[in-house]
Amino acid sequence: YSLQFNTVPEWTSDYLSYGELKKAIHDAETAKLEESKGISDSVDSTADADASGTSVQMGSRSEQLENDFLALFQKDAQRVASAFTAKKYSCASKFQDFLDSVSSSDGGSSTDVSVNKIEVWTGDEDSLDLNYTGYVRVVKNYGRYLHVSAENRRELLKKIDSILPIAERSELQNKMGQVEELYARVMCDGSITQARASLHLLLRDRVASLRQNN
Numbered sequence: 001y002s003l004q005f006n007t008v009p010e011w012t013s014d015y016l017s018y019g020e021l022k023k024a025i026h027d028a029e030t031a032k033l034e035e036s037k038g039i040s041d042s043v044d045s046t047a048d049a050d051a052s053g054t055s056v057q058m059g060s061r062s063e064q065l066e067n068d069f070l071a072l073f074q075k076d077a078q079r080v081a082s083a084f085t086a087k088k089y090s091c092a093s094k095f096q097d098f099l100d101s102v103s104s105s106d107g108g109s110s111t112d113v114s115v116n117k118i119e120v121w122t123g124d125e126d127s128l129d130l131n132y133t134g135y136v137r138v139v140k141n142y143g144r145y146l147h148v149s150a151e152n153r154r155e156l157l158k159k160i161d162s163i164l165p166i167a168e169r170s171e172l173q174n175k176m177g178q179v180e181e182l183y184a185r186v187m188c189d190g191s192i193t194q195a196r197a198s199l200h201l202l203l204r205d206r207v208a209s210l211r212q213n214n
Contacts, residue, residue: 014083031062
């Protein structure tokens with residue numbers, strides 16, 4: 001999964017807990033398999049046991065683990081959404097500073113320095129996309145390994161849409177469009193394509209540099 005290769009190291013705690021969520025699914029799946037094996041092995045002895053009581057007890061562990069996963073999923077998505085909102089407000093001033101500095105600049109080192117201010121905003125947009133993609137992947141694994149109905153999977157996907165600020169992607173993209181236009185005018189002779197490529201490389205280089213220093 002690309003999350004591990006594209007996350008900004010200093011924001012690690014603000015991404016979804018992909019490994020933990022995947023483990024929760026695996027634990028529930030393992031419990032289901034063990035219960036199925038236990039039921040199969042006990043077929044010959046059901047006449048001497050309280051079959052109904054045994055069935056409830058054996059089924060309760062996998063059901064509880066599945067409920068634990070669902071609770072973890074919601075809690076994790078809410079944590080990520082809160083982190084995104086906090087970063088959004090902290091980035092707002094940096095974004096305005098960037099617009100002001102580039103608008104008053106004719107190129108050179110002052111613009112290079114101001115570019116650092118919008119890397120956070122670019123990372124914010126990327127983090128939202130990465131987290132959303134990650135949660136969708138988790139839901140697919142949930143359905144695949146626990147044999148969850150399509151309807152239940154859709155309900156979980158709706159929960160992602162209701163918790164994560166997906167609607168704000170258009171706002172982020174609009175602001176990034178402004179950044180690209182200004183950066184293109186000042187640094188790339190008006191080429192939007194070149195500006196996008198340059199800004200993307202700046203973020204990737206920053207991520208790589210942070211990883212080397214951690």
